[in-house]
Amino acid sequence: MICPCDTGRRYEKCCKLLHEGMFATNPLALMRSRYSAFALGLVSYLNATQTLDVIDELDDSRWTRLLIHDAGADWVRFSARWEANGHVGTLSEHSHFEQREGQWLYTQGESLDMGALTLPSRNANCWCASGKKFKRCHG
């Protein structure tokens, strides 16, 4: 199976390694592995990699696509596409991370201000993570 996190790699050679205990080497790798955990319903992994309150269960959204906008030393900006009860939408977030005892953890996120992003080029993937080219979607 191809990993949900959009690296194009096989799950076994990508987020599965982290889901089985390997530490992420940077916030972007952790963010991708957490997205994959959302997509695969791995609640215990999500709880193990965040400083927020424990999640009891995930809602019934299906996470269908991840698009990374950019990432820094302790943050990642991304959009993720979801489907639930016949609706689709996009979550766009600026996520913050902190390293504790060698392990990167998700600490908080706020809604991403899309106006702060550089416009994608016309033939690049749209920033809403629809999988369409920007010119055919929000362009």
Ligand SMILES: [Zn+2]
């Ligand atoms: Zn992955």
Ligand SMILES: [Zn+2]
């Ligand atoms: Zn779009």
